[in-house]
Amino acid sequence: MxxxxxxxxxxxxxxxxxxxxxxxxxxxxxxxxxxxxxxxxxxxxxxxxxxxxxxxxxxxxxxxxxxxxxxxxxxxxxxxxxxxxxxxxxxxxxxxxxxxxxxxxxxxxxxxxxEAAFSIGPALVDDLKPGRPAAQETSSTIRLKWSNWVVAGGLAGMIALLAAAFWAGESFGGDTPAPLEISRVTSSGRISPGDAFLENLPATATDGTRIYFPELENGRTRLAQALIADGEATALTLPDEIIAPLLADISPDGSELLIRNHVSAEVEQTLWVVPTLGGAGRQIASIQAHDATWMPDGQHILYASGNALYRAEQDGSGATLFAALPGRPFWMRWSPDGSLLRITLLDPANHTTTLWQLDANGRRLRPLLPSWSSPGSECCGSWTPDGKDYVFQSAHSGESNLWMLRQHHDTPVQLTNGPLEYEAPITARTGHRIFFIGADTRSELLQYSSASKSFVPFGDSLTTANRVVFSRDGEWMAWISQNDSSLWRSRTDGTERIQLTGRPVEVFMMNWSPDSKEIVFMAREPGKQWQIYTVHSDGGNLQALLPEARNEADPDWSPDGSKIVFGRVPALMGEAAESKAIYLLDLKTGKAEMLPGSQDLFSPRWSPDGRYIAALSLSMDRVMLYDTATRSWRLLAQQSAADPVWSHDSRWLYFHTYVQKSQTIYRVNVADGKSERVAALEDLRFADALDYQFAGLDPADNPLVSARMSTANIYTAKLPK
Missing domain, CATH: 1.10.10.10 (Winged helix-like DNA-binding domain superfamily/Winged helix DNA-binding domain)
Structure with missing residues (x-):
């Protein structure tokens, strides 16, 4: 009733x-x-x-x-x-x-x-027990039913309803499966989702009774586990040396986890092997990799470094080339019989992901879905235990959904169609159940109040912005929408609001021209490089400044508006093998010249008075300062730093210590190099924020942050037969 x-x-x-x-x-x-x-x-x-x-x-x-x-x-x-x-x-x-x-x-x-009461019925638990055949679905299996106007399954019910409507109206080739019966496993809303800009492809794993996943806690990623039967998440105890764990894969017998320790901005990181129960682990000291898995024999490691795969002993010794590849490999997953390997290949120049397949000996490399989508955005696939189906994610038009490729079929069938962003599907160790991340990130723009020494809501006009800049005359502001990475501008009071860009263009950062008439910004289209554009503040005359077959990043104006300083993207955003430096683009001649002494620096910011250009080292542990008068560089600060922003009087440079647990925002005095703590994660007293991104400074030089209040959960569903 x-x-x-x-x-x-x-x-x-x-x-x-x-x-x-x-x-x-x-x-x-x-x-x-x-x-x-x-x-x-x-x-x-x-x-x-x-x-x-x-x-x-x-x-x-x-x-x-x-x-x-x-x-x-x-x-x-x-x-x-x-x-x-x-x-x-x-x-x-x-x-x-x-x-x-x-x-x-x-x-x-x-x-x-x-209130939704999510639970896992006995049939589901039986389905997940290792070593048992897949259970037949019974009345105790989770089902989502309508009664009058009431949905008994909460969000899962909404998902199932939309899926049913989707399947009733559209077919995507091959046999159309029944809509998925989706249930929620965790409920914390703290699962760490992927970051498309940083090309972070999250992974989860299961040993049959537990699921392992990355979770946000106090501004940092930790590795957590949950019993599938109750979904209660607890932190996995890891060695103290593992500061920022990223899950790679689980061993064939389910007893050990491969973990990357992501402690710096470098692409390749150290690998660790830790028990699934937590505790003492062992570092594979001789290996630097960005992903890894076990070989089918469970005795050797297959790891990814650069554009290649290598096979090694579990202690890292005896490494040999397994396969040279046309991109950066991730998510290496073996077929159940060990005869085939499917991987995700990332093109770091064009930021596309595609699925590929190799034989067990590393040969006969071929694309899994040639010409299926353009630009490619397929990744992160897993085989069912019987080897008959392969489930993966594909993102298009701002949405990420799950698809399934059946054995001996060339065309996948779509499994989900919103309302969440579905990522990282893995399969149970028996049966046809899958687990995946369902992301529905909720963020809010906050402003630091020096009076209360805490963060408070910025205002009603920019609640969902993730980066904000104000014009030098203080009359205008521009921001990037969290929803679709579009660029907007308005008066500082929120009036005269207009959208400057839209899909498929994704904007990452921007800056106002000195006369407040133009905005320069860094953006990309799907399958293309990051480029520098300008647009009039009224929305007209959008143009690319320097068309080239390389990624361009972090543009900023000279104080007289005649030049643009820009850099290259860091290795985490692509082009790991390419050289990096800071460049000056003359807007009159269209020529770009490298700033002397700027090799291995990025993220330039020109001071409002024109005297200095600040930049970061590629390792993001040094802040450098270029004096335009003396044409020389000097060290301004030596600590982790990201997202530098100048104060309006050019006396201070603000930055975010992204790798510190507190995520502290500092400012450093240009004259004497002394740093001051301005704000940190603990200053978000009124909100249970998981982490935040430094979003800029308001006209009074108070920091703005985009705080994530919730991110994602783990969901499960049984694949259609």
Whole structure:
């Protein structure tokens, strides 16, 4: 029977769903941004749908009787924000009705849904036990059923519904399977998803009863484990030397994990072997790799370094070339009989990923899905235990979904179609169950308050920005949207807001011209290099500045607007073998010249007064300063650093110590080189943030950060037969 408001956690009305527990509003499964205070107003109106809620009741509910605020203005603003989010209007209301001098009433029909109770039924647990045949699906297996207007499976129910609608309307070649019955395994929302810009392909693993995965905790990635039966995550105990663990693979017998220790900005890192139960491990000291797996015999290691695969003993000795490849290999996975190896190849120049196959001896290299998609974005595949199916992820048009390639078939079939971003599918050790990451990242732009010494919401106009820059006259701001990496600009008060770029272009960073009339930015299209563009602040005259077959990065203006300083992308973003340096582009002649002494430096930033150019070492552990008057470099700071930003008076350089646990933001004085702590992760007192990205400085030089509040969970489904 339908739930009542007393035991409801979600309320549905029209195409909308309000989660009263998490404070999230969704339309047709897609999250709609609504700030905390307007959501509280909406909550009270929903709880008393059909009734008039007086202004006095709303005041008491929001602020209490002892708080003095501009009540009428604040309440009116909150109601307007709710109407904007719902597409409603005061003149012709569909949801919220205004009653003059009385209050407000929610007038649309509402239905209630109990809090989702995700569990793994006995049939699923049996299906996962090692050494047992796949169990037949029984009535105890998770199923998602509709009753009146109530979905008993929460988000999983929404996923299943959308999948069913998708399969009813479209076919993607081959036999169309039934929609997946998706269940959630973990519920922390802390799983570390991939980062397309840094070409980070996350991996998970299972030993049959547990699943192992990367998880965010206090600004750092840790390796965690969870029993599949209950989904409760706990940290895996690792040797103290492993500061930043990244999972590579699990041994064939399920007893050991291969881990990369990602302690620097270098592409190749040390490898460790640790027991799946945690504890003491052993470093493979002679190997530097960016990914690894076991050979089918369980006695040797296959590791990836550069554009090649190498075979070695488990202690790293006796390394021999296994295969030379036309790209950087990741996600090496053997067929169950050990006769075939399938890998993901990354083209670091064009930032594409494709699936390839080799024989057991490293020969007969061929693409798995030639000409299936362009540009390629397929990666991270796993075989089913019987070797008949291969599940992988593919990303297009800003969405990442799971696909399956059946044995003796050339065309994959699509398994998912949103609403999450699906990544890193792995298969159970028996049966046809898969596990995967489902990402739905929730972030918020925060501003550091020197008065309270904490981060507070920046404002209503830029809640989902992940990088912000202000014009030098303080009149304008530009930002990058978290949703699709598009570039926007507006007045600093949020008015005159326009979008400057859209899909398929992805923008990474930008800077205003000295006269505030143009913006220079770093962007790419799918399958192409990072390039430097300029666009007029009114949205016209978009042009590439220096078309070339190399990645360009981090553009910034000279103070007189005649030159652009730029660098190259670091190895983590591509072109690991190419030389790096800082360049000056003359906008009048179109010629670029290397800045003397800038080899192995990147991320240049020109000081507003024109005196200095700051840059980082490729290892991201030194901040260098170029004096344009003396034409010489000097060391400004020696510590981990990322995302440098100049203060508006050119006296200070701010940067983010990304590898430190506290993720501290420092500023260093240009005159004497002394560093000061400005803010850190612990200053996000009001929010349970997992980590943050340094997003820039406001006009008063207060740091802005894009804080991630939740990221992803592990989900499971049984493959169709």
């Amino acid at each position: 339908p739930q009542t408001e007393q035991d409801a956690s979600k309320v549905r009305f029209g195409l909308f769903e309000a989660d009263l527990k998490t404070g999230e509003l969704r339309r047709s499964g897609i999250r709609v941004r609504l700030q905390a205070q307007p959501f509280r107003v909406l909550t009270l109106l929903l709880e008393r749908a059909g009734e008039v809620v007086s202004r006095e009741e709303l005041q008491q509910f929001l602020w209490g009787s002892d708080t003095v605020v501009d009540f009428e203005h604040s309440l009116g603003t909150a109601i307007n924000k709710i109407r904007d989010a719902l597409g409603d209007s005061a003149d012709n209301p569909r949801f919220i009705e205004t009653l003059a001098r009385r209050g407000y009433r929610f007038i649309a029909p509402v239905t209630y849904e109990a």
